Structure formats: structure tokens, C-alpha cells
Amino acid sequence: MVKIDAKGTYYRDLNRKVREAVEKGEKEIVLENVNGQYYIGDGLRGNVSITIEGVPGNDLAAFMDGPTVRIKSNAQDNIGNTMNSGKVVIEGHAGDVLGYGMRGGKLHIRGNVGYRVGIHMKGDKKQGPTIIVGGTAGDFFGEYMAGGLLVLLGLDGDGPIVGDYLGTGMHGGTIFVRGEVDKEMCGAEVGVMEPDEDDLKVLREALSDYCADLGLKLEDVMSKGFKKLVPVSARPYGNLYAY
Amino acid sequence: MFRSLAPPEYLATIDRVKCIRCKRCIQNCGWGVYSWGGDKILIDTFKCVKCLRCYHYCPEEAIEIKDNPTRFKQNAYWGYHNIRNIKRQAETGGIPLTGMGSDLPYTILFDNLLIDACQVTNPSIDPLREPMELRTYLGKKPSSVKIEKGKDGKLKLAEPAPPQIKLEVPIIFSPMSYGSISLNAQKVLATAAKECGIVMNTGEGGLHEDLIPYRKNIIVQVASGRFGVNPEYLNAGVAVEIKIGQGAKPGIGGHLPGEKIPLEVAKTRMIPVGTDALSPAPQHDIYSIEDLRQLIYAIKEATDYKPVSVKIAAVHNVAAIASGIVRAGADIVYLDGFRGGTGAAPSIIRDHLGIPIEHALAAVDDRLRQEGIRNEASIIAAGGIRSSADAAKAIALGADAVAIGTAALITMGCTTCGKCYTGNCSWGITTQRPELTARLDPEVYAERLINLIHAWTHELKEILGALGINSIESLRGNRERLRGVGLDSFTLDILGVKPAGR
Amino acid sequence: MNHDYQKDMAGCGLTGLISRKRRRVSGSHIAKSLCLMTDRGNGLGAGYAAYGIYPEFKDFYAFHIMYDEPSVRRTVEEVLKASYHVEKIEEIPTSPVRAIPISPLLVRYFVEPLKEKLVGDVEESDFVVSTVMRVNSEIEGAYIFSSGKNMGAFKGVGNPSDIAEFFRMEEYEGYLWTAHTRFPTNTPGWWGGAHPFTLLDWSIVHNGEISSYGINKRYLEMYGYKLTLLTDTEVAAYLLDLLIRRHGLSIPVACAALASPFWKNIDRMDDGERDALTALRLTYGSALLNGPFSLLFGHSNGLVGINDRIKLRPLVAAVKDDVTYMASEESAIRAICPSPEKVWAPRAGDPVIVGLED
Numbered sequence A: 001m002v003k004i005d006a007k008g009t010y011y012r013d014l015n016r017k018v019r020e021a022v023e024k025g026e027k028e029i030v031l032e033n034v035n036g037q038y039y040i041g042d043g044l045r046g047n048v049s050i051t052i053e054g055v056p057g058n059d060l061a062a063f064m065d066g067p068t069v070r071i072k073s074n075a076q077d078n079i080g081n082t083m084n085s086g087k088v089v090i091e092g093h094a095g096d097v098l099g100y101g102m103r104g105g106k107l108h109i110r111g112n113v114g115y116r117v118g119i120h121m122k123g124d125k126k127q128g129p130t131i132i133v134g135g136t137a138g139d140f141f142g143e144y145m146a147g148g149l150l151v152l153l154g155l156d157g158d159g160p161i162v163g164d165y166l167g168t169g170m171h172g173g174t175i176f177v178r179g180e181v182d183k184e185m186c187g188a189e190v191g192v193m194e195p196d197e198d199d200l201k202v203l204r205e206a207l208s209d210y211c212a213d214l215g216l217k218l219e220d221v222m223s224k225g226f227k228k229l230v231p232v233s234a235r236p237y238g239n240l241y242a243y
Numbered sequence B: 001m002f003r004s005l006a007p008p009e010y011l012a013t014i015d016r017v018k019c020i021r022c023k024r025c026i027q028n029c030g031w032g033v034y035s036w037g038g039d040k041i042l043i044d045t046f047k048c049v050k051c052l053r054c055y056h057y058c059p060e061e062a063i064e065i066k067d068n069p070t071r072f073k074q075n076a077y078w079g080y081h082n083i084r085n086i087k088r089q090a091e092t093g094g095i096p097l098t099g100m101g102s103d104l105p106y107t108i109l110f111d112n113l114l115i116d117a118c119q120v121t122n123p124s125i126d127p128l129r130e131p132m133e134l135r136t137y138l139g140k141k142p143s144s145v146k147i148e149k150g151k152d153g154k155l156k157l158a159e160p161a162p163p164q165i166k167l168e169v170p171i172i173f174s175p176m177s178y179g180s181i182s183l184n185a186q187k188v189l190a191t192a193a194k195e196c197g198i199v200m201n202t203g204e205g206g207l208h209e210d211l212i213p214y215r216k217n218i219i220v221q222v223a224s225g226r227f228g229v230n231p232e233y234l235n236a237g238v239a240v241e242i243k244i245g246q247g248a249k250p251g252i253g254g255h256l257p258g259e260k261i262p263l264e265v266a267k268t269r270m271i272p273v274g275t276d277a278l279s280p281a282p283q284h285d286i287y288s289i290e291d292l293r294q295l296i297y298a299i300k301e302a303t304d305y306k307p308v309s310v311k312i313a314a315v316h317n318v319a320a321i322a323s324g325i326v327r328a329g330a331d332i333v334y335l336d337g338f339r340g341g342t343g344a345a346p347s348i349i350r351d352h353l354g355i356p357i358e359h360a361l362a363a364v365d366d367r368l369r370q371e372g373i374r375n376e377a378s379i380i381a382a383g384g385i386r387s388s389a390d391a392a393k394a395i396a397l398g399a400d401a402v403a404i405g406t407a408a409l410i411t412m413g414c415t416t417c418g419k420c421y422t423g424n425c426s427w428g429i430t431t432q433r434p435e436l437t438a439r440l441d442p443e444v445y446a447e448r449l450i451n452l453i454h455a456w457t458h459e460l461k462e463i464l465g466a467l468g469i470n471s472i473e474s475l476r477g478n479r480e481r482l483r484g485v486g487l488d489s490f491t492l493d494i495l496g497v498k499p500a501g502r
Numbered sequence C: 001m002n003h004d005y006q007k008d009m010a011g012c013g014l015t016g017l018i019s020r021k022r023r024r025v026s027g028s029h030i031a032k033s034l035c036l037m038t039d040r041g042n043g044l045g046a047g048y049a050a051y052g053i054y055p056e057f058k059d060f061y062a063f064h065i066m067y068d069e070p071s072v073r074r075t076v077e078e079v080l081k082a083s084y085h086v087e088k089i090e091e092i093p094t095s096p097v098r099a100i101p102i103s104p105l106l107v108r109y110f111v112e113p114l115k116e117k118l119v120g121d122v123e124e125s126d127f128v129v130s131t132v133m134r135v136n137s138e139i140e141g142a143y144i145f146s147s148g149k150n151m152g153a154f155k156g157v158g159n160p161s162d163i164a165e166f167f168r169m170e171e172y173e174g175y176l177w178t179a180h181t182r183f184p185t186n187t188p189g190w191w192g193g194a195h196p197f198t199l200l201d202w203s204i205v206h207n208g209e210i211s212s213y214g215i216n217k218r219y220l221e222m223y224g225y226k227l228t229l230l231t232d233t234e235v236a237a238y239l240l241d242l243l244i245r246r247h248g249l250s251i252p253v254a255c256a257a258l259a260s261p262f263w264k265n266i267d268r269m270d271d272g273e274r275d276a277l278t279a280l281r282l283t284y285g286s287a288l289l290n291g292p293f294s295l296l297f298g299h300s301n302g303l304v305g306i307n308d309r310i311k312l313r314p315l316v317a318a319v320k321d322d323v324t325y326m327a328s329e330e331s332a333i334r335a336i337c338p339s340p341e342k343v344w345a346p347r348a349g350d351p352v353i354v355g356l357e358d
Ligand code: SF4
Pocket: B012, B028, B029, B030, B031, B032, B033, B034, B047, B048, B049, B050, B051, B052, B053, B054, B055, B065, B426
């Protein structure tokens, strides 16, 4: 294990140190006193685990392919942008536009997230991204979603757990929301239904990993019902244009 | 002896091999071009106006309507229309009439304006998935509002707000009276207006009882003829419009001949069958601006203060006139540019009087702002809005909404042949002949008009999205997002628009 | 030609703090927060505004004026002396900084309008605003960049730390601070273009581009504002002045006009509230700030943070003891407040409004 003190370190220098450590074959890296450094773990490959103490800056784990990053506090915006594989675990809250265009790997967030989380996620038969949010989410959750799995748990309270325009423009993938979903808040392209046995299996599998990461009990999380959101048409705008 | 020294404009031709003598063309042509000769269809091509009804209804595609190759010699100065009108005048001594808006090649400013789009420094917005608001309210806006906290902690108005007309899209249908168009055509407009959350306008022909179910989507018009006007009528719609003038014929009255006043039209206009319905050139109770004020307030009193719109033609001094109208208490100023359509107008008037809507709109919006009264009235721009792009440009120049007439009629089959004044419209639009109006099934054609409004709605949202704004009020008057191409600096100055590249 | 202007475009980072108990903190504090976000700017503009810094002159308007040329100073001073009692004139203290080789002449004036000049029902504040408008639009080479009481703006072309050092921000103590680092895309390299932008005791820092600028500008012109800077921030400042000071809207209502709720949400409110919000939106449609923005505005009694209706620009808020922090990034807050009691990201269009305790 190697510790890197990030205090007062400019992001370029910090990220260079991280990359060098990974190249040396380091399997565990702890970044201490991080505050605001951008782009940590960007484009990083391999089987390394990075623990971050402090609040990392925007664009963490963009294009990341393999590593596991654990953030012990809150995190900012644009995490997991177009991420390919690997995992980011956030023990606190996180900001806007998480997992934009993500194609694989996992984002596990214990707290709340901001606006436009999980937008345009994509998946295919081989791989699919997963984002699980323990708290609440802002508007445009799962906008343009084309594939993968989004789960919103709302574990911490009884207020509304999701914002407006949920899944607007969705044309693939699945969203699970723990509790009830107001159809008014959903995009026009979204159908709300009860999960079936197979769905629950998928959910249980995803959540076991999430719970393990964040020290939660699976039974507690599964104790409440879920709603499943899927697109009602793969071509929601087929009639929009005149030919 | 020749029939006319003006050769026919079009040649209606039938491929005799293809023709199966089904006679549908005879039935369909409102102008009586075709007749049955015992063994074949006879053609009187002088009467053809190229409305293309026969063409669409010929099951064998045997019909072709050609521009007559035997025309006057081309002359860059003596245009076809000049020579033709002289010949017609020589034959009749009359004023050549015409329908629709002017088709002469004056500069079209809309086509010299281009709209901005976002790149990098601000993001465009995705209109299909994110909120994009086109809702528009027409009416007087206070310059400020008083809002207080209620006992429940929620905000509430301290003083009531002036009445408004709510539009889901900043597009309305321009006034077209029953008489100038058929009841079925009005029903198409009403049905589409209701479905799209916008409004149609009765024009000055009164309100037929069949339209009463659509009253929440109707503006009733009061014009110089005062046809069909009574307190019930005034209260029948969401607003009342006083028509002063029309872009296609500013300063000119109307004349709907007695032959075109069958029972239903007469009833609606509240005049006897068969009399001429005359709309005087001026409103005879308005000889000055203070008279207009009186009429406006009389109508407000009679309607418990519904919004009042005043429609004027765009003329040279339009800015000052509009300012007077606003100060006289109008809630809406409807500006009709010189390209605006008409059911019937002398072509000499239509083609030579007034100014384009682009100039008029820019001047009026500027003037009202200079005087600090822009909020006192909404502006509707009309007179040649051909597409959602024209609409967007008009709104950016300062309009609250645009009105469309011709574009709506085109969805009903109109080809802008311009012969509306004959009352023979083969498409059943500008006619009262029952066999012709019956063709225009309101339900079927409303669908097409609704499609048009929906399509323009989508296009407007795309434009806003590209501009990076999600609400139409941020485009309204936002001339910073327009640029002129090929316009001289005077014109740019009037439009308040920078040249492209600046 | 009124429309023939070149609009300024810029990206940025912002930060601000307020002590509700009016505890004054040094400018080095806010500079530290701002400097963390240096990369959100490009070194072509930074600035600070502080409240509570001139206690000994708190009853006088503090005009901070920049002169591109020392020669215009006379003209401006004549204008001022004709209408104001001038309590004190001094050059704003600066330190030499290598990265800032040239700067305008910076002078501050503590003034009070002469009573006899306030004829009729002219409000003192309107009178001061008209002086600012007049000097800024009519006197070439002079620019009043701060005009409030017991507050001041300090800004220029440079990066956050250079500007802080140049203006010796550590020597000022305020209970409310806003600060800004700038990323202009078409730089006139003009000091007045930096933020915070201020008018009377309003100070605004702003991130993002206001796509509705054109109509906001024309709307303000209808009320006599002269937009000389051609920046979005100027528009925001004048709109606040119009809505809050002149039209008497409360801060939350003014915020609901500038970043109004969507019709969809207004339609779902109960009658009274729906009517109020509808009327508000109709009346202030041309004041709607559309496009991506987050902004902080300070005034002598509080600090407000707000962002656009669909959250295209970031804003984070935090609280510790009696201090509320707001910034573009959480880390900028943590740079000066490592362990806040509460950190949150305000919802789109939902203002964070903080007032002083007294
Ligand atoms: S239907 Fe129209 S196009 Fe056909 S012949 Fe008659 S006028 Fe001409």
C-alpha cells in the first residue's frame, strides 16, 4: 500500500503520482488530504484500488477502465463520465451529471446525488453500467437512458426521492426506484410497472454488492417495494419528422 | 373574334389515352373548366386557376396543368402581371381583384435574417427530453406585481392581474370570416385551435352557432361592418378584436356580394339573405385615436373587461399608431404586414400599399420600449408567416405571437392560386357553394392543421434548444440572437439587428 | 446604434460567505477559497467584494473609481463635487505584483449626495444610481465599479491570487464576501469587466452565460438602465435592483421571477399560489434569466445564491456555526472550512437566502 499526501498538490502532479504508482504495480493507493483536485483516476486502467480522503474534484473516474475508487466523503460533479469498467464507491453525497454515457462498471453512492445522473447510459449483451444511489436524486435522472441499470433507494427519509423528468427520453435499460413513482414526474417515454421475479433477482444481485460496499443490510434495503421503469418504445420520436 | 387578349395562364390538359371518362374532374373543378361532350371531357382552359383539385382527384393521373407556354414576351420591366392587368382592364374597365397575399418579388426580410445557435460558451438544450416552454399569454402585463405571503405561508397576489389569453404555442389563426371562408373551414380552425390550446378568430362575419362549443378558443372580431355584433357575441369568446385594417388592403373596406350571402351566412352576420355585406373603409365611430379609446372601453364594459385587441395594417407610421393604440387601452396590438392574405382585394392595393411586417414589428416594439409601455400590450405579428422559422424570427424581433392564415389554408388543400374572391374554391375553403364546402370534412382536415401546429411546435422547440434557452419569453425581443445577411445598414438599424459576422 | 454591441462571454468560478453574526473575517480567507478554483478561470479576471470594511465611513457611499487615464480624474471629480459632499478621497492601496505590470489609476471617494440636489420625490438611491450610470456611460476612461455603503469591490485583470495580493485583500475585514475568477472568451482586457459587479450595495458574481441577454438588456433599457459593460452579470445586477429595490419584490419572489418555476409546476400549485406565480412570470418574462448560470448576490443584509432552472451550472452550499458558504465547488468551501456541519447542493432555480441575524 502507498499513501500519497495530496495537500496543496495541483491535480496534474497528483494524478501523475497516482499513475506512476499504478505503473509500478501498486495495488492499493490511499490519497490523503484531497480537496478539489480534478480528474482523479481518469482513463486509468488495471486492477488497483484507490481510497480518497477528502473531497475530490470534478470529473473523477472519467473513461476509467478497471480500478476501484472509494471516496470517504462527499464528491463533486461529473463522476464516471463515459466510464468503461471498474467501480466508484462514494460514502457521502455526490453532485450532478454522474455516469454520463457510462458503458460499464459501477457507481455506488451512499448519499444523495444531483441533477442529470445516469444520463445516456448504454449497455449491450456483453456489459452494462450500474449506478446505485442510496439517497435522493435531482431532475432528469436517467435521461436518454439507452441501457444499463439505475437504482434509486431513498434510504434516508420520506420526502420525494426523485426529481422531475425521470427517465425522459429513455429508450433502453431499466430503472428501479424504491417506493412509489409519480407518473407525472416521468418522461413521456417511460412506463412504470411492478418488478417480476427475474427483475428482483437482478436487483438483489446488484444490491448485495452495493450493501457489501457500504456496510448496509440487504434485507433492510429490500424491505420496501420497488417500481420498475422501462421505455415504452424503442423509437419514441418515430412520428416526429415528415419525410 | 378572340375571347380575351390575355391568353390563359394555364393549360389544363387530359391524356386522352389514360382518361377513363369517369368525370371526376367535372365534379371537382369549382371553376367549371371541364364539361361533358358526349364522348369526352371538354376543357375550357381560360377558366383554370391551377388549384390542382382535378389533378389530385383524377384516378388515372391523366391530368396535367401546365403554365401556358404561349405567354407574353418576357420583359424585365413590363412584368406578366402588368400586361395581363392592362388587358383585363381594357376589356372590363374594372379593378382587377385578387386573393391571398402579394406575390411580387419585394425583398423578403425574413429570408435575410438568420438565427443564432450555441457553441461551447453556453450549452444548447435538448428539446425532446428537457423542458421547453412555448406557453404564451396575450394581454396587458403590469409593470410590476405585488405579491404577499398568505396565512398558509404560500405566495398570493395582492392585486388581481389583468385578464390574459393563454396560448400553448405562440401561434394563432388569423381572422377569416364566415362568408369569406366556409363554415367548414372555420370549423377546421376551431377544432385545431382547441386541440392545440391556441385561438382562432371569427373575422368580421359573426359567430355561427356551431362554433359555440369552441368559444374558449375564439376571439370575436368587431369591424366596420359590425356584422353579427351584439353583447352575446362580444362575450362569446376569450377576447374581442377591433379591426381597423388588414395588411393586404390597408384603408380599404370589404364587399361580400349578395350572391355569396346564403341563409347561413346571413344569419350569422345578422343581415338579410342576398344583400351585399359591406364593410366600410373606416369604422365610422373611429375618426381619431380618442374615439378608438372609447370603443375599446365600451367593449371592455360590455364584456366585463375581456382583453381587447386592435388589428391594424402595417403602414408607414405604424410605430406612432401602435403607441396610440396602446395608450388608448388596447391589450393586444395585431400588426398585419403587407404580405398578409385576403379573400378579395384590388391587386393594385394589395401589391403597393403598406410595409412588410418585419419593419413594422421592429419599429413598433422599439417605440413601445422607448416609451416604456411595451408591457402594456402584447404584439401579434402577421402577414406572411410561412414557417416556424419566420415565427421564431418575428418573435425575436419583438412579437409575442404570430398569426397564420394562408399557412392554415394550405393544410386544407389551398395552393395559393389566389382566386378566393371568385367564391369557386375547389377545395371548399373560400366558397359558400354547398357542393364545394361539403368536400372540406372538418374532422379530416382539422387533423392536418393540428399536425402542422404540432410540427411547428417541435421546430420552435428545436430552435430554442439550439439557442440554449428553454422558454419562449427569452427569445421574445431578443434581437441579439438574430443576424442580418445582405442587409444595408439602414435596414439593420430599423430591425435593431447586427450584420452576420458582428 | 443601440443594438450594435459586442457582448462579453465568460466562464467562471465563484465563492462567497456570510457570517450571520456579522463577525468580520479577513480577505485572505475568501482568497484562499477562490484560489482553489483558479482553473475555472484563465487568469484574465478576478475580484472580490466585501461588506463591513469601512466602518469609520459607514454612512457614506464608497465610490471606487478606475481611471484609464489620470486626466479624466479631474472631470469626474468636478461632476462629483457638483452634487456630492466628498468626505474623503484616497488612492486605493495596492501592492506591486509581477503578473500585473499595468493597472488603471484606482481611487476611492466617500461621498454623500447634497441635500439640495434631491429635488422632488427623487430617492437618494436613484440619485446615486443615475450618477453611476452617467459617469460610466458618458465619461470615457472613467468607471465607477463600486458604489455602496460600508462595502467595496476590488477587481481586475489577473488571476485570483495576484488580484488578492495586488489589492492587499488580507488587510480588509468583512462579514460578507463574494469572489470570482473568470474565463472570458473575448477579452477586452479591461479591468471593469471583471467581477464582482456592483451597484449601490448589490454585488454580483456569476458563472455561466445568460442566453436571454438580448431581451434582458432591452427590458432594462425600458427602465432607464444603461448597459455599458455588455456582460451578463451587469444584467443580473440591474434586474435585482429593479425588482427588489424599485418594484419592492421580496428576495424570494424576485428569485422566482429571475429563475421562474416551469409552467408544468406552476400549473400544479393551488389556486392562489398559481395565480401569483403566473402573474409574476407574465410580468417578468423579459427578466427571466435563461441559459446556464449560477450566481451569488450580496447586499448589506445578506447573501443569496441561485442557479438556473435546469441546473446547468454548479452551486454548493455549506454551513458551519453562523457562517454560510456558497461556491461553484465543494472543495472551494472546504479549502477554508474543512468540516462544515452541513453541505448541500441547492436544487435548480431554488435560491439559498441567508440574512444577518440582527
Ligand atoms: S380543378 Fe383547378 S386545376 Fe383543375 S382545371 Fe379546375 S381550376 Fe384548373
